[in-house]
Amino acid sequence: MWTYIVRRLLIVFPVMLGVAFMVFSAMYLIPGDAVDAMLRDTGATAEAMARLRAQMGLDQPFHVQFLRFLMVLASGDLGRSLVTGRPVADQIASQLPATIELTLAALAIAILIGVPLGVVAALRRGSWIDTSSMIVALVGVSMPNFWLGLLFILFFSLQLGWFPASGTGGLRYLVLPAVTLGFSGVAIIARITRSSLLEVINADYVRTARSKGLKPRTVVLKHAMRNAMASVMTVVGLQFGALLGGSVVVETVFGRQGLGSLTVGAIQRSDLPLVQATVMLAALAFVLVNLLVDVSYSLLDPRIRYA
Amino acid sequence: MRIARPLQAALLGALLVVSALAGTAAAQNTGGELVFGVNREADMLDLHVGSSRYDLVPAAQIYDTLLFLTEDGEFLPWLAEEVTFNDDATEYTIRLRPGVTFHDGTPLDAEALKFNFDRIVDPATMSAKAAGEMGPYNRTEVIDELTVVVHFDASYPGFLAAISDWRSGGPHSPSAIQADPDGFRFAPVGTGPFRFVEWVQGNRIVLERNPDYAWPRPGTQNDGPAYLDRVVFRTIAEDGSRVVSLRNREIDGLLRLPPQELAGFEGNQDFVVTRATLPGSGVLLIVNAGKAPTNDLAFRQALLHVVSPDQISRVGYFGAWPPHRGSVLSESNPDFVDVSDMFPFDPERAEQLLDEGGWVMGADGVRVKDGNRAELVYIGFPSPETTRTMELIQALVGPLGIRIQITELESGAIHAARQAGDHHIAHLTFIYTDSHFLRTLFHSENIGRGWNFIHKVDEDLDALLEAVQIEADMERRAELAERIQRHMLEQGYVLPTVYQHTINVFGAHVNDVESYPVYGEAPYFYDTWLD
Numbered sequence: 082m083w084t085y086i087v088r089r090l091l092i093v094f095p096v097m098l099g100v101a102f103m104v105f106s107a108m109y110l111i112p113g114d115a116v117d118a119m120l121r122d123t124g125a126t127a128e129a130m131a132r133l134r135a136q137m138g139l140d141q142p143f144h145v146q147f148l149r150f151l152m153v154l155a156s157g158d159l160g161r162s163l164v165t166g167r168p169v170a171d172q173i174a175s176q177l178p179a180t181i182e183l184t185l186a187a188l189a190i191a192i193l194i195g196v197p198l199g200v201v202a203a204l205r206r207g208s209w210i211d212t213s214s215m216i217v218a219l220v221g222v223s224m225p226n227f228w229l230g231l232l233f234i235l236f237f238s239l240q241l242g243w244f245p246a247s248g249t250g251g252l253r254y255l256v257l258p259a260v261t262l263g264f265s266g267v268a269i270i271a272r273i274t275r276s277s278l279l280e281v282i283n284a285d286y287v288r289t290a291r292s293k294g295l296k297p298r299t300v301v302l303k304h305a306m307r308n309a310m311a312s313v314m315t316v317v318g319l320q321f322g323a324l325l326g327g328s329v330v331v332e333t334v335f336g337r338q339g340l341g342s343l344t345v346g347a348i349q350r351s352d353l354p355l356v357q358a359t360v361m362l363a364a365l366a367f368v369l370v371n372l373l374v375d376v377s378y379s380l381l382d383p384r385i386r387y388a
Numbered sequence: 389m390r391i392a393r394p395l396q397a398a399l400l401g402a403l404l405v406v407s408a409l410a411g412t413a414a415a416q417n418t419g420g421e422l423v424f425g426v427n428r429e430a431d432m433l434d435l436h437v438g439s440s441r442y443d444l445v446p447a448a449q450i451y452d453t454l455l456f457l458t459e460d461g462e463f464l465p466w467l468a469e470e471v472t473f474n475d476d477a478t479e480y481t482i483r484l485r486p487g488v489t490f491h492d493g494t495p496l497d498a499e500a501l502k503f504n505f506d507r508i509v510d511p512a513t514m515s516a517k518a519a520g521e522m523g524p525y526n527r528t529e530v531i532d533e534l535t536v537v538v539h540f541d542a543s544y545p546g547f548l549a550a551i552s553d554w555r556s557g558g559p560h561s562p563s564a565i566q567a568d569p570d571g572f573r574f575a576p577v578g579t580g581p582f583r584f585v586e587w588v589q590g591n592r593i594v595l596e597r598n599p600d601y602a603w604p605r606p607g608t609q610n611d612g613p614a615y616l617d618r619v620v621f622r623t624i625a626e627d628g629s630r631v632v633s634l635r636n637r638e639i640d641g642l643l644r645l646p647p648q649e650l651a652g653f654e655g656n657q658d659f660v661v662t663r664a665t666l667p668g669s670g671v672l673l674i675v676n677a678g679k680a681p682t683n684d685l686a687f688r689q690a691l692l693h694v695v696s697p698d699q700i701s702r703v704g705y706f707g708a709w710p711p712h713r714g715s716v717l718s719e720s721n722p723d724f725v726d727v728s729d730m731f732p733f734d735p736e737r738a739e740q741l742l743d744e745g746g747w748v749m750g751a752d753g754v755r756v757k758d759g760n761r762a763e764l765v766y767i768g769f770p771s772p773e774t775t776r777t778m779e780l781i782q783a784l785v786g787p788l789g790i791r792i793q794i795t796e797l798e799s800g801a802i803h804a805a806r807q808a809g810d811h812h813i814a815h816l817t818f819i820y821t822d823s824h825f826l827r828t829l830f831h832s833e834n835i836g837r838g839w840n841f842i843h844k845v846d847e848d849l850d851a852l853l854e855a856v857q858i859e860a861d862m863e864r865r866a867e868l869a870e871r872i873q874r875h876m877l878e879q880g881y882v883l884p885t886v887y888q889h890t891i892n893v894f895g896a897h898v899n900d901v902e903s904y905p906v907y908g909e910a911p912y913f914y915d916t917w918l919d
Contacts, residue, residue, distance in 0.1 A: 117803050126828050127838035129520050136514050165431050165438075166573060167589075175589050231628050239632045246632040247425075247624045249591050336425075336624030336633070338590030345625070346429065346590075 082379070089372050093365070100364040101154070101357060105147050108353050114139050115163040115351040137163055150357065160354040162347070169358045172343060179249055180339035183331070184324045186259035191266025191320060196313065198267065199274025203282060204301065214271060221268025226327050230261040230334035247336030258335040262327050266320045273316045277309035284308075311378055318374030322367040416610075420918040421618040422898065424911070425630045425642040429623040430593065432573035433584070434565075435555040436508045439516035441819065441909060444554060445643060446593050446621050448910035451558030451578035454482065454551040456606050457821065461722025463548050464606040467496065467559065467579065469534075477545045477860035484534040488603050490561035491583035498536045502528040503562040505538060508555075518555035523547060523824075543858040545865060549722075549822035579603070581614040581914040593621040608915050609900065615917040634659075634893060640918070641894035641901070641911070647708035647773060653893050660896055662911065664903040665710065666888040668819040669829070670718045671774075673766075673883035674806075675813055678835075678843030680760040682812045686745030687762070688880025692731035693738035694784045695883045704777035705886055712884035715873040716826060719887060723823045723869035730877050738788055747789070755789035762790040767805050768815030770796040777885060806841045814841045817888055823869040827853040830876070842881045849875055 116134045134140045138149065153160045159169035198218070202211040237257060238246040244257045281287060282305050290304045291297075325340075332341035340359055347355035424445075431440040433447055454468035465471070470483040488496040505528045508518045523544040529537045538547070551557030561577035568575075576584050581604075582595035601613045622639060624630040627646045633639045645653065645661070653659045675682050675691065682688055697711035713719065713728040747755040747762060755762040768774050778794045785792060792813070797805060806814045818829060818839070831853045834840040852875065856868040876882050890909040894901055897919040902912040 111798070111801065113798070113801060113803055126520060127834060132511075133514065133516060136511070164440075166570060172589060179590075227626075231626075234629055234632050239635060242636065245638050246636055247626075247629045247638065248622065248633075334626045334629055336622070336626065336629050338588065338623075342590050342623075342625065349428075350431070 104360045159358045162355045164350045164352045176340045176343045187263035190263030195267040195270025198271040202275040203278035218268040218271045221264045226330045233257050249338045258331050262331045277312045281305050281308045318371045321370045325363045416615050416917040418615050419617050423620045423639045425624045425639040433576035434573040436518045444910045449582040450580045451554045452580050453557040457552040477543045478540045480538045491577045494561050494563045498530040500562050521550040521556040545860045546822040546824040595619045610915050614914050645891040645893050647705045650708040660894045662892045665720045667720045667821045670712045670887045671885045672816045673813045674816045674841040676843050686741045690738040690741040693734045696733040700777050700885045703780045709886040709889040715877040723866050725870045725873050749789045764792045764812035766813045767795045767811040809843045824857040827857050
């Protein structure tokens with residue numbers, strides 16, 4: 082088990098290197114750089130732009146820029162924003178808590194609503210509950226975040242005045258963004274819970290449990306669910322990545338501070354070090370969460386052993 | 389040349405763009421917090437270094453400027469009591485107003501001003517914009533405690549406009565910068581009516597009243613400290629959320645109302661709308677005169693007769709941004725000339741020009757001359773307004789036998805494509821006050837590497853652009869600028885569309901918000917008070 086975990090952790094390094102290379106290449110290949118983004122509309126002369134580009138090292142060839150970036154990274158420093166000069170690590174540290182708060186709240190909503198919804202739908206298969214919960218799930222999967230967010234703002238904020246339309250602060254500010262972000266997760270988790278539960282609900286061991294006279298509640302929760310949860314956990318892990326990605330849009334729509342807003346701003350400004358760092362952080366979080374999910378399989382299903 | 393006029397109240401009255409409750413000048417409430425929603429956070433508030441226009445929104449409250457440029461193009465004394473310059477505009481003598489202090493108590497004196505100018509041009513500062521405004525700066529000589537002489541290597545009449553801008557003309561505290569040069573970017577110290585309190589990145593910038601303020605900008609009603617206790621700039625990037633936040637009173641005002649939202653606010657008693665035209669080019673379509681078919685003068689002039697700024701304003705911008713009446717300067721630029729009578733909307737005349745120019749209608753409805761088909765490529769930014777504009781233009785030129793392909797690219801890509809001359813028509817907006825910037829945009833030395841997207845060497849134009857850059861006599865300068873504006877239109881190098889416009893909205897409980905007459909985007913909260 083531990084060998085497995087250590088091996089998986091070691092794999093993180095080449096994965097992160099790959100991510101760094103891909104992000105760097107993508108940003109490099111996009112025509113225009115931070116100087117173009119900064120000096121657009123400003124009347125800067127070609128000489129001034131060239132001078133600034135040289136000062137930022139943006140006139141260097143690809144491999145030089147990439148190697149320099151790796152060296153900065155290896156020194157444990159994430160560098161400074163090209164545009165604002167703020168240390169990247171400070172910026173991330175200041176934005177991370179808001180994004181974690183949002184992502185965890187959304188994940189909690191997705192699990193706490195998605196799993197029971199899926200269970201009920203599976204147990205009452207074919208009933209109106211099943212049909213309507215799956216319609217909700219379909220809508221949730223199909224509806225883009227930004228659109229749902231705007232609808233929520235119009236209804237709950239403008240019409241009813243229950244929640245603020247924008248900002249970062251206490252619980253009141255968190256509800257709408259978290260529900261918006263968690264909604265698609267509810268949908269996916271409900272669908273997966275339903276289908277995996279249906280797979281096991283007619284299995285021999287469940288029939289055995291039932292015929293032993295166990296309470297239906299025990300049969301479902303202890304016997305069926307435990308086996309159905311493996312695939313649900315996989316989806317939860319994947320959802321975490323989707324939520325991190327979704328937070329980019331949701332934070333922008335709700336005017337929240339956070340990594341998402343930071344990333345969008347950095348991309349708009351072609352601020353390479355900042356884009357690199359935020360994307361790599363998201364990738365790292367995704368890799369680690371999926372490792373956690375893989376490890377949790379063995380806890381849920383004793384037949385699974387890692388070596 | 390001398391700039392030191394007594395303030396003329398009548399003239400300056402025109403500068404007060406908005407007064408929500410007219411005639412209540414005696415009843416301003418003191419206190420309260422104003423929350424202003426902005427669509428993009430400032431990059432930094434060290435204006436010597438940064439270049440974002442969004443920096444100026446908070447900065448306009450934190451810094452004052454040496455001179456104040458009025459709507460009529462007049463430079464009035466502010467932090468500078470007097471500015472004089474020699475005949476060839478290579479030496480400027482600036483005498484500072486006595487008694488001005490920075491928020492940290494440092495006096496604004498000749499040494500402080502010298503420090504500012506020297507720092508801007510120091511390569512180590514990595515100035516993105518302010519250094520450009522300093523032109524051929526050589527050095528600053530301290531004459532006495534409040535007087536400096538600024539020396540330039542060549543004639544630089546643009547310096548007056550430069551020191552009316554916060555970037556090069558808004559003194560930053562030398563002691564604060566020396567104490568923490570990098571930190572200053574996010575904890576600025578100026579002389580303005582509000583001082584910096586905190587910046588929660590991605591969320592808000594908070595300012596509070598400067599209790600010692602006693603050097604008001606010309607034309608304001610107030611003459612002591614500001615009325616508001618605090619001003620908070622909150623970032624809400626999404627247009628829809630910003631608008632709902634205002635309607636919900638989560639914020640007291642917002643920057644940059646999207647044009648399509650104007651109808652819901654204008655004439656609404658609960659809100660006050662302030663509008664201002666940004667200086668600079670306005671929204672222009674630059675025509676590539678370096679390749680067929682737009683290398684044909686008659687063809688370009690025909691376009692001018694059908695690309696109607698009035699219709700573009702109505703269709704593309706819901707009437708919210710006014711039609712362009714000039715050529716390459718906006719109405720808020722000092723040297724602006726209304727040239728809208730040169731090429732009135734006249735499709736018949738356009739057809740006649742094309743016929744006379746040898747453009748023959750083909751069987752497929754596209755005109756042809758010498759084997760060149762009247763098929764154009766447009767390159768611009770993706771925005772709903774410009775997309776609608778281009779679709780309108782497609783519809784207007786279609787009956788004349790001209791086709792346009794619309795290509796929308798992101799900012800970096802668009803710049804490369806325009807420099808390479810991939811376009812026939814390219815989108816361009818540029819913010820500048822002084823006419824010397826026209827050289828950066830339209831001189832042939834900037835083809836292929838700078839901002840000249842006309843891609844044609846025009847020696848007459850080059851000569852005019854070189855002359856306007858160094859002409860120190862204001863009247864002769866204005867004449868040169870007028871010749872440039874007319875020439876650009878006569879030659880069909882540009883298709884003006886609308887002025888770049890900023891519409892800000894406030895709740896009706898917010899009184900006396902001013903816009904800067906020239907840097908129109910930034911509201912100015914010095915006179916502002918809350919019900």
